[in-house]
Amino acid sequence: MNRLTRLLEAALFSAPRPLGFEELRRLDPEASADEVRGALEALRTLYEEGEHGVALGEVADGFQFLTRPELADAIAEAQFVRRPRKLSVAAMETLAIVAYRQPVARGEIEEIRGVVADGVLRLLVDRALIDVVGRSDGLGRPLLYGTTQQFLEMLGLRSLRELPRLDELSVALTPLPTQRELDA
């Protein structure tokens, strides 16, 4: 690969948009139009004949590297075009309570955290980290939440027994007698 071809490749790779022919010529003011055309063609042929995963395509706005369509699904499924997102503090705390206290009702989570847990619970259910695992026998028979298989997989745990034991937290987070038991 000669320097001009290398330069075209690097520019097309790093530019945030397709580059037109006249723009590409700016890369090397000393190269003639024919030389740039030749280099572009060499680049296109190289990716084509080498059976690469990407190809040099020409779209309305210019040239750009494109993923081969037959690979797009596998890449989309692997979910890494975007950075993994961290859970918010609120979501993390709620998840922690569910993990250590399951099965647990919304009211109990709200009592521990001191704030409404509605939206956060919905988010965690949407992301399949927790799920409804039953209903309490208590007043209003509220839904009970527990962690999912996906939760274990994300943490690389085989079972909930592998969660770190938190001795000093045991008092705060072990199930308390329910309101009903106290009122009875």
Added chain:
Amino acid sequence: MNRLTRLLEAALFSAPRPLGFEELRRLDPEASADEVRGALEALRTLYEEGEHGVALGEVADGFQFLTRPELADAIAEAQFVRRPRKLSVAAMETLAIVAYRQPVARGEIEEIRGVVADGVLRLLVDRALIDVVGRSDGLGRPLLYGTTQQFLEMLGLRSLRELPRLDELSVALTPLPTQRELDA
């Protein structure tokens, strides 16, 4: 180029960040770790020996295609890519202290630098170069800072272990007696 290599190439071309080995393995769940490693090596060699304008590098616990440094000026001059802005010396000093002392509280940073570190810390957190990693057990339970993945990426490091060791620095600090020893 076999399908796995093609797939890796396409994925690395379509991600704006380094992809970890485990992430790359998700592309083809049937491929063994050795096969993925082999395909990555084949890809690296191919770009190396073909004298391409981009190269497969290993940074921050992941793999990433990056353009060759000798082409940087031409691409920047053609205004296809804007070079990242340099950090101020104050920000770099703070970053250096966080990198070596992490997890570290603001007070310690201010003591070493001799100036208030408020604004600089906020800037570095905004740029995702450092992050709050916990709280100290000390008085007031101050926040503790540590460096991020982004920090490694900014420096092109694979891990913090690649930072120069303190005993490799020309300024020796350890042999000096501390104030406490002097006062004793």
Added chain:
Amino acid sequence: MTMPTTVEDRGFVVQLDEYTGPLDLLLTLIRDQEIDIRDIPIAQIAAQFMDAIDVLGLDEAADYLEMAARLLRIKLQMLLPRPFDAEAWDDPRAELVRRLLEYEQVREVVEWLDARAQARADRYGRGWIQDLPEQPPRPISLDLEHLVRAVEDVVAGMPQPIVHRVVPRPLDVEGATRRITELLATREHVELRELFGEAPTIADVFSVIVALLELARVGRLRLTQREPFGTVGITRESPDQAA
């Protein structure tokens, strides 16, 4: 402020922008005059430091003033008579020297980091990201450490250990009746759960239920439930329709 300022009589040039703090300024003074950091002529350096912060208009920066005060104190301590036994003498400059060396180390690391960042900045990553079909939501990263930390935060955030107060409380049917009537005065339909505040106690719940049943009995409202365990709806009955 950004103009180079020359302190003529001492023969060094200082530029405000170049300093990141008092240690930086101090180290520059020491380096420019090739002074041995372990044997600083403290009177001379202190005077130069004062001049510099005066000329640079830095005298309002607390950090610089604090260093100035520290230098003056060391200068005074150096004037005190020393014991004959040199071994027993505590050099008042020791802590300052330690800090300067530590800071020098930081600056050396900064140079290394700068060079690395510069080299990395010359290598561009992928600039244009292709839209792939049907992007799933952003993946979530999760690890045990964060989970455990969240548990600690929860516990730290609790006002006191959660112990249920078992104070007997009388039902407040009157209050509940008033709240329901007020709500139904402005809206035709409310849901049962809207009648409970945050974290209702068992007494609150019973008060509301007794009040509702009573109001329904006298024909002021109608209770509906579409399915077993479904939400309970409360609809206002106008007096003339009441049975």
